[in-house]
Amino acid sequence: MGSYDHGNALAEVxxxxxxxxxxxxxxxxPWRDTLFNEQEAEVAxxxxxxxxxxxxxPRHAAAVQDxxxxxxxxxxxxGSYLWFMSD
Structure with missing residues (x-):
């Protein structure tokens, strides 16, 4: 699973x-990679x-919903991770 459509809007938010x-x-x-494990994702x-x-x-709302x-x-x-990759 991944998301590639909302990078700029999410960075603004x-x-x-x-x-x-x-x-x-x-x-x-937004400028460096960030990694969350499942416990950190639950807090976030x-x-x-x-x-x-x-x-x-609406762009910001879509990014946050994603x-x-x-x-x-x-x-x-x-055991999963969510990886936020920068450019």
């Missing part, structure tokens, strides 16, 4: 998060509703 590591999603670095999944509420642009699906799939699969 991630800039809305505090840059202090206070949320799991804020650890995703809880942050999606708040982020989705902040989306007024991220939610990927986080959910990872969190439900023991």
């Amino acid at each position: 991630l800039t809305w998060l505090p840059n202090d590591g206070s949320t799991k999603l804020s650890l995703i670095d 999944l809880k942050e999606i509703p708040d982020l989705l509420q902040r989306c007024s642009d 991220l939610e699906q990927l986080l959910r799939a990872c969190s439900r699969t023991p």
Whole structure:
């Protein structure tokens, strides 16, 4: 499973998060690869509703909804990882 259509929109959304590591999603670095295991994905999944509420642009909402699906799939699969690849 993968997502390749929302990279720029997701990168924009991630800039809305505090840059202090206070949320799991804020650890995703659009310029470097980031890896979440299933436990980290489960924590990040809880942050999606708040982020989705902040989306007024349909591109941003689509990116966050896609991220939610990927986080959910990872969190439900023991031993899995979600890999965020930069350019």
